[in-house]
Amino acid sequence: MFDRTLDRRDFLTLTGFGGLVVASGLPGRVAQAGGPAQAAAADFSFVQLSDTHWGFSGPPNPDAANTLREAVAAVNALARQPDFVVFTGDLTHTTDDDALRRKRLAEFKAIVADLKVQQRYFMPGEHDAALDAGKAYQESFGATRYTFDHKGVHFVALDNVSDPGGQLGDPQLDWLHRDLAKVPASAPVVVLTHRPLFELAPQWDWWTKDGGRALEILQRHDPVTVFYGHIHQEHHRVTGRIAHHASRSLVFPLPAPLSPPKKAPLPWDPDAADHGLGFREIDRSMRDKTIVVPK
Numbered sequence: 001m002f003d004r005t006l007d008r009r010d011f012l013t014l015t016g017f018g019g020l021v022v023a024s025g026l027p028g029r030v031a032q033a034g035g036p037a038q039a040a041a042a043d044f045s046f047v048q049l050s051d052t053h054w055g056f057s058g059p060p061n062p063d064a065a066n067t068l069r070e071a072v073a074a075v076n077a078l079a080r081q082p083d084f085v086v087f088t089g090d091l092t093h094t095t096d097d098d099a100l101r102r103k104r105l106a107e108f109k110a111i112v113a114d115l116k117v118q119q120r121y122f123m124p125g126e127h128d129a130a131l132d133a134g135k136a137y138q139e140s141f142g143a144t145r146y147t148f149d150h151k152g153v154h155f156v157a158l159d160n161v162s163d164p165g166g167q168l169g170d171p172q173l174d175w176l177h178r179d180l181a182k183v184p185a186s187a188p189v190v191v192l193t194h195r196p197l198f199e200l201a202p203q204w205d206w207w208t209k210d211g212g213r214a215l216e217i218l219q220r221h222d223p224v225t226v227f228y229g230h231i232h233q234e235h236h237r238v239t240g241r242i243a244h245h246a247s248r249s250l251v252f253p254l255p256a257p258l259s260p261p262k263k264a265p266l267p268w269d270p271d272a273a274d275h276g277l278g279f280r281e282i283d284r285s286m287r288d289k290t291i292v293v294p295k
Contacts, residue, residue, distance in 0.1 A: 044151045045082045047075055047117070048192075050229030051249035053127065054111070055104040056093040060252035060265035067250050067277065068111050076116045083150065085117050088229040088247065089125030089161060089194030091137075098136065101128075105140045121148070125194045125230065126161040134162035145172060147179055154183050158193040160208040166195060167209040177217050191218065191226040196246065198239050201257040206231055218242055231257070232265075233276070250277055 049071060056064045075085065092104035105128070112120065124137040124144055134144050144159035156179065160168050168176075183189065191197075197211035208214070218224045224242045232249035233256070252265040253276030269275060 045080060046150075047078075047082045047085045048088055048227050048247050049075075049085065049250060050088040050194075050247040051090040051125065051232055051251060052087070052108065053090055053093040053249070053251040054108040055095065055100075056251050058265075060268055061275070062268060064251055068108070069114075071250050072112060072114050076114070082117055084119035084121060085112075085115055086121040086192055086227075087112070087123065088192055088227060089123050090127045090229065090249075091122065091125065092128055093251075094127040094131070096131065098132065101132070101136045102139070105136060109140055121155075121157065121192070123157050123159065123192060123194060124161050126164075126166070129159075129162045130164045133164075134159070137162075145175070153188045153190055154180075155190050155192060156180075158191060158197075158214065160193055160195045160197070160211070165209060166205060166207075168211070168214055173210065173213055173217070176214060180217060180221060183221065185221050187221065189218065189221050189224045191224065193226065193228045195230045196228050196237075196244060197226060198237060198244060200231065200235070200237070203258065204263045206257060215239060215242060248277060253277070 052068050052071070053064070054068055058064070061067065075082075091108045092101065095101050095104070122141040124134055124141075128134070128137045129144065138144065144162050145157055147154065147156050149155065156176065158168060158176070159172065160166060163169055180189070193208075195208045195211075196206055197208050197214050199211075200206040218226075219240050219242065222241050226242060226244045227247065228244065229247050229249070231246050232252065232254035233246065234248055235244075235246035235257075237244045252268070254263060255266060266276065
């Protein structure tokens with residue numbers, strides 16, 4: 001279920017298509033690059049959407065052409081609008097056709113432009129970036145790695161997909177080390193990435209080959225929370241002092257790690273309320289409920 005460490009730190013509440021994340025009472029102070037420490041973190045919320053796979057079609061989701069628009073409408077209907085929305089990769093479904101890849105990225109961008117929330121952050125998944133080292137993605141969305149600060153929390157977006165080998169690489173790890181050297185060790189850090197940084201299921205490509213090196217750098221800070229996608233299901237893990245949380249997909253769920261011999265989308269269940277894609281809400285008292293997205 002949900003790791004009690006988050007409850008102990010009074011850290012966050014989750015809801016959503018891969019999580020409405022309410023950062024509540026985050027401890028610590030964060031320094032801007034070259035500047036003084038800022039005030040302790042204030043309450044805020046953000047929405048994480050992941051693995052939209054725009055362009056997918058097939059039996060695992062016969063409604064795939066509508067799911068992304070329904071997600072946008074659901075976020076717009078939230079009683080409390082989030083401070084920002086982040087998309088943690090696989091915005092589009094893979095294709096060998098460069099022109100089609102760009103077309104899908106453009107269509108995705110046009111659909112999510114209907115979000116009421118104006119502040120949006122994007123990052124690629126391997127479906128968007130592995131075949132061309134992120135070239136088409138960067139033309140539409142810019143850098144594949146970056147940082148930003150929001151109300152006392154330092155956010156780091158890592159790219160573990162543009163390298164077809166599924167690794168961060170020495171230059172990015174050096175960049176991460178230099179960036180976090182500017183941030184007090186007690187300041188809250190949130191990492192956004194596509195693949196898990198730990199070895200969840202290497203046989204299924206559910207890991208980052210040099211993710212352990214990133215975790216060593218991150219381990220020097222406390223608290224650190226990682227939000228990722230890629231595995232198309234809710235999943236929670238703690239490595240050392242770092243909490244990792246995976247989001248559901250917006251197109252189809254995948255089975256629990258290594259539960260069948262071969263990874264494949266779970267069959268579409270027409271009688272299921274949420275098809276493994278809907279809202280899930282978790283608060284600090286460990287209550288949870290699922291909210292079905294209207295069809």
